[in-house]
Amino acid sequence: MNSNDRYMNDFTPPALQSLQRATDVLFALEGGVEAQTPAQLAARLGLNRTTVWRYLVTLAASGLAREVPGGRFALGPRTLGLAGAYAAQWGRFGTAGGVVLERLRDATGETAGLHLREGWARVPIRQAESHHELRRTYGDLGASVPLHVGSPSLVILAHLEPQEQDAFLDSRTEFAPPERERLSGVLAEIRAQGYASSQGARVGNTWSIAAPVRDPTGQVVGAINITGPEQRFTASTVPGFIDEVVGASRWLEGQLGAGAASQARPQ
Numbered sequence: 001m002n003s004n005d006r007y008m009n010d011f012t013p014p015a016l017q018s019l020q021r022a023t024d025v026l027f028a029l030e031g032g033v034e035a036q037t038p039a040q041l042a043a044r045l046g047l048n049r050t051t052v053w054r055y056l057v058t059l060a061a062s063g064l065a066r067e068v069p070g071g072r073f074a075l076g077p078r079t080l081g082l083a084g085a086y087a088a089q090w091g092r093f094g095t096a097g098g099v100v101l102e103r104l105r106d107a108t109g110e111t112a113g114l115h116l117r118e119g120w121a122r123v124p125i126r127q128a129e130s131h132h133e134l135r136r137t138y139g140d141l142g143a144s145v146p147l148h149v150g151s152p153s154l155v156i157l158a159h160l161e162p163q164e165q166d167a168f169l170d171s172r173t174e175f176a177p178p179e180r181e182r183l184s185g186v187l188a189e190i191r192a193q194g195y196a197s198s199q200g201a202r203v204g205n206t207w208s209i210a211a212p213v214r215d216p217t218g219q220v221v222g223a224i225n226i227t228g229p230e231q232r233f234t235a236s237t238v239p240g241f242i243d244e245v246v247g248a249s250r251w252l253e254g255q256l257g258a259g260a261a262s263q264a265r266p267q
Helices: 003-010 014-030 038-045 048-061 078-088 092-108 152-156 162-171 177-193 238-264
Strands: 065-068 073-074 111-117 121-127 196-200 206-214 220-229
Touching: 003 238, 014 048, 014 073, 038 162, 048 065, 048 073, 065 196, 092 121, 092 220, 092 238, 111 152, 121 152, 152 162, 152 177, 152 196, 152 206, 152 220, 162 177, 206 238, 220 238
Parallel strands: none
Antiparallel strands: 065 073, 111 121, 111 220, 196 206, 206 220
């Protein structure tokens, strides 16, 4: 590779750089509970305040952001359309999943989450938050989580076909042979028992219990779980929590099967 090739490969076209910065600003709005000023966003992103203001004005013109009193900005109404379009792609998995999440939350008292498998990751797509004052919530809905982190990931990975499991483990170069052997044993145990549990995998002092969700062909498409502070996951509550989570996953699988059957039925 000559110096010109290296320069071309390292060069980011201005238009793409601008697009990346605009999406960074949009995602920064997503992370804020309240409307934020350009100065606040600039400090978070390490950008010039005037630059951030220009991106906000552009986003507001398209409806992806909106300006509120006090020179602050928040997400705009067009983001609802994007969220709805994305949710529609989940089909029955998302619609029936929304119903069962509330049932699971009410039965256990803990936050219930629905996770979609996407390649070598899972994405938390919906949640029903616990009513407890002290609770775990997913502040990163839509963000990818690797298939070895947390009980929803592990329960998906455990129920993949052996060749898929091996392909995933091969892709993780950080797994030394002893760690890979240990993880393989954990996955075998999860597959045998039908659920996974984890403690503090992503957030300290929390517990999570998850079960897989399969489509009518038997392929695992996601997971459902509950999560909350570890002090409420005790020897007396965990067995009941497991039953509720596994029951919720089976109910959702039944809904997926019913939906497939109705689509296959002659009209």
